[in-house]
Amino acid sequence: MxxxxxxxxxxxxxxxxxxxxxxxxxxxxxxxxxxxxxxxxxxxxxxxxxxxxxxxxxxxxxxxxxxxxxxxxxxGQIEKALDSLNSFRGTPFGTVRINIPNSIAPFVLHDVMGPLLKQNPGLHLDIVATDRLVDIVEEGFDAGIRFGERLMQDMIAVHIKPTLRFSVVGSPDYLKGRNIPLMPGDLREHSCIRYRYPSGAIYNWQFEKDGEAVDVEVNGPITLDNQELMVEAALQGCGLAYVWDNRVMHHLASGALIRCLDDWCAPDDGLFLYYPSRRYLSAGLRAVIDMLKAGF
Missing domain, CATH: 1.10.10.10 (Winged helix-like DNA-binding domain superfamily/Winged helix DNA-binding domain)
Structure with missing residues (x-):
């Protein structure tokens, strides 16, 4: 052939x-x-x-x-045979295709990609960042990154870093003259910037404190499908936004945004890299897993 x-x-x-x-x-x-x-x-x-x-x-x-x-x-046998050659090399070679939610990709991969490629010069990363729910088997990915509650069956899941959390934020202009929410239920009295999944479903804001979990169906004048736009809308006083804390840290530090319901925004330590249980674990994917577990 x-x-x-x-x-x-x-x-x-x-x-x-x-x-x-x-x-x-x-x-x-x-x-x-x-x-x-x-x-x-x-x-x-x-x-x-x-x-x-x-x-x-x-x-x-x-x-x-x-x-x-x-x-x-x-x-599959050809791929396994090629990967077996990695045992004769100092570092793995080949392509690793990974799917990750777009909303968290910058925070998970920010300090990983550079060191990973420097340590493994024969490695090629093919990363697709999308908030669409992806079947990694059907779409030909080696692995995916997702929070534990959304993992599919027949997957091997490896706990990785970092620990992420959401924050409710609003601009001083929006909060002026309004009561700052102290309980999740207080959000029903506020204009909230809603998030729409690629499927069309609207995300309910989820909170937890002292073992009590609360879901709130919020309402407001604007619905978006992108967290960067949600932050921008919050900065412009359109309402409260519920976004990843890493995305607004510098706005909080400058005072452009104010944090609300901080004691109800629990860190989520359930981030996993997962791959099919029947899939051969290549040397390249193993290198990716080791780097993500270390949490550079």
Whole structure:
């Protein structure tokens, strides 16, 4: 088997994984037209149609499904064989694909990426930061980072740093003439900047104190899907925002924002890197895990 055939098979796996030529092209850093051409060449060479294509969707044919079931384990063995060469190197090589929520990515990875790549010059990180709920198996990630309560089954979870917490903040202009909330229920008397998940669901503000957990359905004049915009809205006096504490520390220090309900905002020490239990743990992923556990 020569290099062109391997490239075709790798492209087939990517399209089958995403059910999308566009997404497969993004993963492989090529144009969608190049992926389409590669798949067409593979189908012409084997004489069998592997995908059903419409303007809206891509799906596997019966032949494609069978081909995928037999090809996927073989590529897993190839990946494992390549990774075994790391035992002869001082540092691991290869690509590690990680999914992480966009809202926490800067705080989790801020002090990690530089040292990780300096210590492992053969390593390539492919990080996708999105607040969309991602199935790391279906979308071809080696691992994901998520809080423990949202982990899927059949995953190995490794506790990592840092410890993060939310804060309720508002500008002095907004709080002027208003009662500062002392209990979570007081938020119903305030304009709050709501957060919308990529799924469309609105986030209820969650608090905890002395073992008591409280969820509050807040209301306000603005709903956003980005924490940076939420901070900006709070700075402009649109209402109270509930955002990651790391994102507003310098605004709190300068007095541009004021912290509320501090004793109800408990630190969340439940951050995990997770990967499928049946997946081979590569040397590259092991290096990533070690760095995140150390919490630089």
């Amino acid at each position: 020569h290099g062109t055939e391997l490239a075709e098979l790798s492209a087939f796996l990517a399209v089958a994984r995403y059910r999308s030529f566009k997404q497969a092209a993004v993963e492989r850093s090529v144009a969608a037209s190049a992926i389409s051409h590669t798949i067409r060449s593979l189908e012409e060479r084997v004489g069998v149609r592997l995908f059903h294509r419409t303007t809206r969707s891509v799906s596997l044919t019966e032949a494609g499904e069978r081909f995928l079931s037999e090809l996927h384990p073989a590529f």
